[in-house]
Amino acid sequence: MKLGARILKTGIAIILALFLSQLLNLPAPVFAGIAAIFAIQPTIYRSYLSILEQLQANLIGAAVAIIFVLVFGNQIFIVGLAAVIVIIINLKLNSGNTIILSLVTVIAIMENQDGEFLQFALIRFFTIMLGILSAFIVNLVFLPPKYETKLYHKISTVAEDVFKWIRISTRHASDHSLLKNDVIRLKEQVIKLEQLYLMFKEEREYFKKDSYAKSRKLVVYRQMISTLKRSLDVLRRLNRFENEFHLMPSEFQMQIQEQLDCLVFQHEQLLLKFIGKIKTTVDYHESTTVSKKELLDMFLKQQDCLNEEHEACLYHMMPLVAAIIEYEEDIEHLYKLVNSFQNYHKDENEVSIPTSRVDE
Structure with missing residues (x-):
């Protein structure tokens, strides 16, 4: 089990909220700790948005609680009715994520108390806001x-698995059921990759020149994910049409194997080139592969090489050949984007990816 950064930050936020509450001699500091739990977010930008949402939720809960206590009192039935009203208001404002904090505020203010009610309500409101601010400070x-x-590390890890399976599959050494299960797992990993991409996209840069580099990086990473999905599509088709591929002429199988070996090699080189692990002088065109037209012509010629019994295999090879061509086009586009990024940002914005992986 990995102890991620978000777990640690949640604990630190709770400690900070409770400490500040005790330092200010606020009653019931537990509400500050509860608020800090809800306010922890995976990115600094989301933390900023969360403060605005949590402030709104806290205000709604406090306002409804104060009005209900002043007008109806704080009997159990009234507390429940106030909670329903708060939920309805949050849903109307499309703030479903903050309903729980609003309810915590309602209960915190409407519980039995002694002394001046408005002063009590303001103290509870401030206590909850202190927890939210503590979480924001910790996030920052x-x-x-x-x-x-x-x-980047996630893209590299998933790509390595895909490359391994492509090489094994083209050499008829893969286990069909194992590969099928792994393809499903790799698809799930790609979904997580896209979520990580959105997290990275939400991060904000403080300087204008950095924002330009960030925009270019986003384009490169988006194409990395697109190219990875293309490679996974090739692998999926290799697995699906495994038997038909084995029945094709050996010359065709060898050409497909060589083509995919070259494409996988190019893909690997581009991932390493982006982070400066190989010489930037390495040329994409140094890898010798047949052109897309030559690959298509070779595929069409297979019709003369197959007997009637195996002629149906040719139709099943069409999706595989199409996937390989699309994969090559995505690699070519990725090559242009990586070169463009490194030419524009060679000195002022070098890509620095540490070898250690940070988990959250």
């Missing part, structure tokens, strides 16, 4: 997320 200062590092 402690263990800021490094989503670019996590995104």
Whole structure:
């Protein structure tokens, strides 16, 4: 089990909220700790948005609670009715994520108390806001997320698995059922990759020149994910049409194997080139592969090489050949984007991906 940064930040936020509450001699500091739990977010930008949402939720809960206590009292039935009203208001404002905090505020203010009610309500409101602010400070200062590092390492890890299976499959050494299960797992990993990409996209840059580089990085990473999905599509088709591929002429199988070996090699080189692990002088065109037209012509010629019994295999090879061509086009586009990024940002914005992986 990994102890991620978000787990640590939640604990630190609770400690800070409780400490500040005790330092200010606020009654019931537990409400500050509860509010801090709800306010922890995976990115600094989301933390900023969360403060605005939580402030709104806290205000709604406090306003409804104060009005209900002043007008109807704080009997159990009234507390429940106030909670229903708060839920309805939050839903009307499309603030479903903050309903729980609003309810916590309602209960905190409407519980039995002694002394001046309005003063009590303001203290509880401030206590909850203190918890929210504590979480924001922790998000801003402690263990800021490094989503670019996590995104690149995740892309590399998934790509390595896909490359391994493509090489094994083209050599007829893969286990059909094992590969099928792994393809499903890899698809799930790609979905998580896209979520990480969104997290990285939400991170904000403080300087204008950095924002330009960030925009270019986003384009490159988006194409990395697109190219990875293409490679996974090739693998899925290799697995699906495994038997038909084995029945094709050996010359065709060898050509497909060589083509995919070259494409996988190019894909690997581009991932390493982006982070400066290989010489930037390495040329994409140094890898010798047949052109897309030559690959298509070779596929069409197979009709003369197959007997009637195996002629149906040719139709099943059409999706595989199409997937390989699309994969090659995505690699070509990725090559242009990586070169463009490195030419524009060679000195001022080098890509630095540490070898250690940060988990949250």
